[in-house]
Amino acid sequence: xxxxxxxxxxxxxxxxxxxxxxxxxxYGATPYLFWxxxxxxxxxxxxxxxxxxDTLVQGIKGFEAEFKRSQSSFNLRKPSVxxxxxAEYFCATFNSGGGADGLTFGKGTHLIIQP
Amino acid sequence: KAxxxxxxxxxxxxxGQQVTLSCSPISGHRSVSWxxxxxxxxxxxxxxxxxxxxxxxxxFPGRFSGRQxxxxxxxxxxxxxELGDSALYxxxxxxxxxxxxxxxxxxxxxVL
Numbered sequence: 001x002x003x004x005x006x007x008x009x010x011x012x013x014x015x016x017x018x019x020x021x022x023x024x025x026x027y028g029a030t031p032y033l034f035w036x037x038x039x040x041x042x043x044x045x046x047x048x049x050x051x052x053x054d055t056l057v058q059g060i061k062g063f064e065a066e067f068k069r070s071q072s073s074f075n076l077r078k079p080s081v082x083x084x085x086x087a088e089y090f091c092a093t094f095n096s097g098g099g100a101d102g103l104t105f106g107k108g109t110h111l112i113i114q115p
Numbered sequence: 116k117a118x119x120x121x122x123x124x125x126x127x128x129x130x131g132q133q134v135t136l137s138c139s140p141i142s143g144h145r146s147v148s149w150x151x152x153x154x155x156x157x158x159x160x161x162x163x164x165x166x167x168x169x170x171x172x173x174x175f176p177g178r179f180s181g182r183q184x185x186x187x188x189x190x191x192x193x194x195x196x197e198l199g200d201s202a203l204y205x206x207x208x209x210x211x212x213x214x215x216x217x218x219x220x221x222x223x224x225x226v227l
Contacts, residue, residue, distance in 0.1 A: 034215075034216075043220040046215060107157045108158075
């Protein structure tokens with residue numbers, strides 16, 4: 001079964017600094033990969049997705065992610081964070097065979113923004 | 116275009132009771148999935164419905180069930196509630212199976 005690992009439970013970044021959130025997946029075939037963001041008390045909002053093609057994908061709110069098959073990674077990046085980016089970030093995947101097990105989520109990374 | 120709507124947003128039940136949660140997907144979306152979110156287990160897939168048929172099911176006991184109506188609206192039911200069922204239940208819809216998911220704000224269930 002596929003799995004997703006987000007190694008960092010918490011990350012603290014100063015406002016205006018760059019950000020990289022790590023995500024590693026475990027799956028043999030080409031996975032569908034997603035990054036979602038969740039603000040307190042809210043549902044999940046899709047930031048970006050990778051299905052195939054260009055390995056650098058652009059998302060909303062200035063986020064981007066790069067798919068690296070050799071490293072089984074799909075790290076999320078932002079060049080300059082804003083205080084409003086403070087939230088929980090989830091990496092997720094399901095297999096291209098139809099998502100028989102639904103989306104598999106990582107445990108999440110809690111992003112704290114320092115003024 | 117209205118987003119995914121879940122009702123109720125908050126509810127409190129006692130052990131042994133049952134609960135029904137409702138989800139209205141985005142117009143035109145035929146797939147509805149349900150997820151449970153807890154601090155300990157994170158986000159876990161419950162089940163997915165597509166055109167009124169349960170297509171996939173996660174690893175949850177039979178107390179958790181759901182259905183989808185002809186208008187794509189979905190309900191999930193949890194019977195004989197346990198303390199461990201306290202969670203945020205998230206519904207998501209997509210235009211097709213294995214497509215991009217759009218989540219609602221969730222129904223927060225507290226079991227006392």
